[in-house]
Amino acid sequence: MxxxxxxxxxxxxxxxxxxxxxxxxxxxxxxxxxxxxxxxxxxxxxxxxxxxxxxxxxxxxxxxxxxxxxxxxxxxxxxxxxxxxxxEPLESVPKEKNELLLKLFFSRHQSLSTTLHLLEQYKKQLKEVYATYESIEYMIRDNNPEDVDAKYWLFTLDYGKRTTVAALDWCEDTIEAIQEEE
The missing domain is CATH 1.10.10.10 (Winged helix-like DNA-binding domain superfamily/Winged helix DNA-binding domain)
Incomplete structure (x- = not known):
């Protein structure tokens, strides 16, 4: 259950x-x-x-x-x-729902330029997310440096920052691979 x-x-x-x-x-x-x-x-x-x-x-x-x-x-x-x-032990590794990946999976049914546009949009959104994470990090460090929970908040934030960087890297590699196809 x-x-x-x-x-x-x-x-x-x-x-x-x-x-x-x-x-x-x-x-x-x-x-x-x-x-x-x-x-x-x-x-x-x-x-x-x-x-x-x-x-x-x-x-x-x-x-x-x-x-x-x-x-x-x-x-x-x-x-x-x-x-x-x-x-308690973790129930499972979480599975991400990602609209971009769903659309990319079926992208042979659209033009390469449309796929590239979606990837560029996603890349822009990822950069915005990363900027949000950085501002949250500064806020925690400036406003709550002595808070006993702050280090744990920063650990979860670091996870978000690292996964966002990985997604950005993937996005750039995928854009490059599609552009080579054109």
Whole structure:
């Protein structure tokens, strides 16, 4: 049975000071979303389930002229569940869904110039992703150098940077090989 990793992602985010659905979404968008996709629509149902399972608690704060604000905290059972999950072996090597690779696989059905254009677009997007990773790295190093989680954030960021560089290299080699065909 596949594990609901979103549950553990949110348990983890609760350990770094994010207490509201909104702050959890901001943290996910600024960090986890680069390697783990969680939609806004998954956050609140998952938080509700965590509370029902006793892995998180919730306190409601009344706000003037606004709906009540819910603040979530990890319970000791939630901390244990997170630690237990972290210690489990990986289920599998993740498989990447990549629209470019899917289109490239069937590219004999389009012109070489269209394929080259797609590869150039992809290369441009990869460069933008790499620039985003660099700005996140500077932000972590400048704003959170003493944070106990910072080195782990930088490890995951380094993975993203390295895989992006590898994809850029592949992209350039593939463009060159197709251009030689022309």
């Amino acid at each position: 596949a594990t609901n990793h979103t549950k553990y992602a949110i348990l983890g985010v609760l350990t770094i000071g994010c207490r509201t659905g909104y702050s959890i979404k901001q943290m996910i968008d600024g960090s986890l979303n680069h390697f783990w996709k969680i939609s806004y629509g998954q956050i609140y149902p998952t938080l509700k389930k965590l509370v029902e399972e006793g892995l998180a608690s919730v306190k409601e704060q009344t706000q003037e002229d606004k709906p009540d604000k819910k603040e979530y905290s990890l319970t000791s059972d939630g901390e244990k569940a997170l630690r237990d999950w972290l210690a």
